[in-house]
Amino acid sequence: MKIENLTIKSAHEGLKNGDFTSVELTTAYLKKIEEKDEEIRAFVTVTKDLALKQAKEADEMIKRGEMTMLTGIPCAFKDNYLIKDEKCTASSKFLENYIAPYNATVVEKLKKQGAVFLGKTNLDEFAMGSSCEKSAFFATKNPRDLQRVPGGSSGGSAAAVAADMCVYALGTDTGGSIRQPASFCGVVGLKPTYGTVSRNGIIAFASSLDQAGPITKNVTDAQIVFEAIKGVDEYDSTTVEYVEEESNSFKIGVPKEYFAEGLDEKVKESIMVAIDQYRKMGAEIVDVSLPHTEYALACYYIIAPAEASANLARFDGLRYGQNIDGIIENRTNYFGSEVKKRIMLGTYTLSSGYYDAFYKKALKARTLIKNDFEEAFKKVDVILGPTSPCLPFKLGEKQEDPMAMYLSDIYTVSVNLAGLPAISIPSKNEGLPIGIHLIGQPFKEKALLKIANNYDR
């Protein structure tokens, strides 16, 4: 059967009309993974037995008339989501043999809906990176150009969706890790408002920034998955209940700070075209200013490592790790260089004497960045810019230059610092994929998705 370009919606129709069963659909995706993933390397683990078992159950659900939008549809998870009794490595040697003892809340929710889990996708170790090259196992390739990176850290998820090796995938976004790979692979990536989707059972990187979200073929699919995974969870005290009102307002803010030096000309051109298309669709385009944008990257690269150093303290070789012989040996031998660097940086900025100079200052900057958005959102519904300042880069190109790598997060990190929802949607340019970044107001995903969908359609 043909699975190319299947979306959740079209797969759902096919299942509902009896054009194919979930077992047939799942088998087709497993075959595709077998053929294609040798080249792309999006998957760390393929959970074939689980997928086929779930597909059979989904077909039963469909027969019983208990179908939801996601029943019987094959998806993939970034390998930092726990799926009970399956490996969860976070693409780290440290957790190479770790078997998850329970399901993440998001996993549990999708399971209840009858989703089919094809496997676990590659990431930069512990989600620290922007290219998927920092995985301890292997680098994933960009399906749109095999010489290039798929972005990161949810690079495996974005590549799997782009290469039709699953219908949709789950990622996590601490500073751009859903949106930037979606942008690089020419697919859609949604980072929900902090607190809308449970983080329970997802390996923590920086807890005040982490959010789970979908990577999909289009905006409609992103909405479907978002609706299925959001909600209050007693295991994540930061989740909140809220009701969003319908809105037809269509004002788009364009921050001048996003078009400063360092932005690739092709990316800029493509974003300008998108702005023009929005104007033609009836959007009011408004100039806005986010004056503290220039501090976002520095602020993020203090706060995220600080929180990571605390979160990763649990990996001590006793509770997790390759052997129980030594705490230090485990941390020395089984963490990669990027992870060690961040733990050291984080420990340093939290230590007495440096706390005020770095960490506390970063927290203050974070408030200023958040206030900038609040001001801008008094005038507009969403803010538009590029997702990444550069095109998908070549494998190895930025490996030796961490600053260049960090700079690719320049537009995405401030969204996490402010806790906002944002989506990356592919622009309609020729050549390498470029992502349009739309940032919404807190808990106004519906409005954001509607405006994103206007373009996507």
Ligand code: GLN
């Ligand atoms: N690229 C960013 C980093 O390296 C963001 C990672 C993420 O969102 N998980 O920290």
